[in-house]
Amino acid sequence: MVNGNIEGIRKSILNELESLIDYKIPRDMILDEYVVNILLDTTQKINKEIIVIIDHSNTVAAIGVGEHNRATFPxxxxxxxxxxxxxxxxxxxxxxxxxxxSSADKSSIMEMKFNLLGAIGQSPAGQALFNIGFIHLKGEDLAVEEYGPLSLVTLNRFQFREYNEQVDKHLREKVNEDTLEEERAVLIGVNIRQDNIILEIDHSMEELKELAYTAGATTVAMVVQNKEKVDNTFYVGKGKLEELRIIIQNSKANLVICNDELSSIQLKVMETYLGVKIIDRTSLILDIFARHAKTKEGKLQVELAQLRYRLPRLLGLGKVLSRTGGGIGTRGPGEKKLETDRRAIYKEINILENRIKSMKKIREQQKSKRKKNQVPIISLVGYTNAGKSTLFNLLTDSTVLSENKLFATLDATTRKFKDSDQEILLSDTVGFIDKLPHDLVKAFESTLEGVVESDLLLHVIDSSNENFLKQIQLVDEVLRSLKADHKKVMYIFNKVDKKCENFEEKYSTIRGIKAMISAKYEIGISELLGLIQKQIYGERLVKQISIPYEDMSIISSLHNQGMVLEEKYEEEAIKLKVQYTEEMEHMVRKYL
Known part of the structure; x- marks a missing residue:
């Protein structure tokens, strides 16, 4: 498990280094004292450089041992x-x-594209010192900036992630004409003026661009065709396809992404005309889900959705099914299943449905236990990239992946609230989006049904998005389709540190229980927790009660519910000061 120059190193030392693998650093830290102490102590013992690699979830993923003056990357x-x-x-x-x-360290940052690279030394007094480097964007050029020496406290306060986002975006948009691996996409959409279209075409196309970026494609052109209806054969019309062919040639694109769901005929005709791989919005979303699903059930659900989607389109999936193709649109269930006949795919769908049902039964048992114990459940819902996972991590002290990307989180996660008197469970769900594929919603019904059974929904909204009112409307539509529109909802306006233009005017149109927060900067969180407690338990009452010694068992229950504020033992009874809600009054009524 430890790579590099380990010859001659005692097994006890290697075991200590191996103990760091899978160690999770606290989410608000870049590095912690435990890891630093082991690295410095081991370095003194063996007089060699030791390197640790930390992944996006703040977990030590790999360790390497080098020479006295050179690190060896695992x-x-x-x-x-x-x-x-x-x-x-x-x-x-x-x-x-x-x-x-060293110059080699800085070269490694550029060559391997690290988010951050740091070196650890020691002062004569034994204090750990850190120098760090990361890539800066200066105009159109990339350069490594070095900072330090820093103490561990100063290191953990260092803000570098915004620089990472800028550089990451620049690298993805940078045209690399020498590699065939780069997927260069032309995005096309049809602008139809209808009353039932919620997001305007400009916003919808920008969202498609974000989806393409999340999937790993570089957008080289965007084309919108104004039409009264979508062409059933050519999608954008035959004349526009001729225009698209020229754009593809000039931009050296190798992928076309359509903003709507395509039929097998449209897929086949467009691919024949344009000579490149064609995928639609639904296939793109399914591909992102296939990449981000981590749990066994999540992977099965994505596989089921992909098979349901592709089954009626086998005729038109030419280049997408090519064994030499690969890339966006091909991840997930794999090529072999898709090249078999329909009967085999139907059989595979049936197998997947049965496996998901068996997992559902296990989840039902867990739910019945929670219901028996009367544990309240709260679910986070909202448009994708609204900040649900950031808020979830903050309220539960978890480390769910939180990135400025669409569908960064896919698998539903449930954790206990931290700093709560009573046990409350919080569930983070997949984000919603415009034109969310029907097959995907159907496949994820078993996961999303947790929303229906929640005692409270926290609808997280991105206050920085000028289109947030329409995003709220889209989320409400999905909740209606899940038959969860009757649930008690709190509207949580996140990212209030960068509110959009005319925010106050739009905010005032929303009726119901509202809170304004910034999960990133922990603004308004204590007020939010107070509102949640009030919605779950109602108004808090504080009373004095007197419990005879023969009723001692009730005291244990009161403590378990977090109701006891003060306790005093007297000659004939125990005097308690308790805090409770109207729903709990039956427990103390006769002792008041």
Whole structure:
């Protein structure tokens, strides 16, 4: 598990280094004292550089041992992202105590595209010192900036993630004409003026661009065709396809992404005309889901949705099904299943449905236990990228992946609230989006049904998005389709540190229980927690009660419910000061 120059190192030392693998650093830290102490102590013992690789979830993913003056990187090919920054942080020790980055260190940052690379040294007094480097964007050029020496406290206060976002976006948009691996996409959409279209075409196309970016494609052109209706054969019309062919040739694009769901005929005709791979919005979303599903059930649900989607389109999926193709639109269930006949695919769908049903039964048992114990459940819902996972991490002290990307989180996660007197469970769900594929909603019914059974929904809204009113409307529509529109809802306006134009005017049109927060900067969180407690338990009452010694068992129940504020033992009874809600009054009524 420890890579590099480990010959001659005692097994006890290697075991100590191996104990760091899968260690999770607290989410608000870049590095913690536990990891630093082990690295410096081991470096002093063996007089060699030691390197740790930390992944996007703040987990130590790999360890390497080098020479006295050179680090040896472990294999990170399967850990990092292929496009943009690799999503990893790297730290290594310097046995000579000097934390300054060498020219080789700076070259490694640029070549391997680390989010951050740091060196660890020690002062003569034994204090750990850190120098860090990361890539800056200066105009159109990339350069490595070094900062330090820093103490551990100063290091953990260092803000570098905004620089990462800028550089990552630049790297993904940068045209690389020498590689065939780069998927260069032309985005096309049809603008139809209808009353039932919620998002305007400009916003819808920008959202499609974000989806393409999340999937790893570089957008080289965007084309919108104004039509009264979508062409059943050519999607945008035959004349526009001729125009698109020229755009594809000039931009050297190898992928076309359509903003609507296509039929098998449209797919086949467009691919024949344009000579490149064609995918639609639904296929793109399914591809992102296939990449982000981590749990066994999540993967099964995505596979089921993809098979349902592709079954009626086998005729038109030419290049998407090519064994030599690969890339966006091909991930998930795999090519072999899709090249079999329809009967085999139907059989596979049936198998997947039965496996998901069996998982559902296990979840039902867990739910019945929670209901028996009367544990309140709250679900986070909202448009994708509204900040649900950031808020979830903050309220539950978890480390669910939180990124400025669409569908960064896919699998539903449930955790206990931290700092709560009573046990409350919070569930983070997949984000919603315009034109959310029907097959996807159907496949995820078993996961999303948790929303229906929640005691309270926290509808998280992106206050920085000028289109947030229409996003609220879209989320409400999905909730109606899940038959969850009758649930008690709190509207949580996140990212209030960067509110959009005319926010107050739009905010005033929303009726119901509302809160304004910034999950990133922890603004308004205590007020939000108070509102949640009030919605779950009602108004709090504080009373004095007197419990005879023969009723001692009731005291244990009151403590378990977090109701006891003060306790005093007297000669004939125990005097308690309790805090409770109207729903709990039956427990104390006769002792008041």
């Amino acid at each position: 294999n990170i090919s399967k850990l990092g992202r292929k496009r943009g920054l690799n999503g990893l942080r790297s730290f290594h020790t310097h046995p000579n105590g000097n934390p300054s980055l």
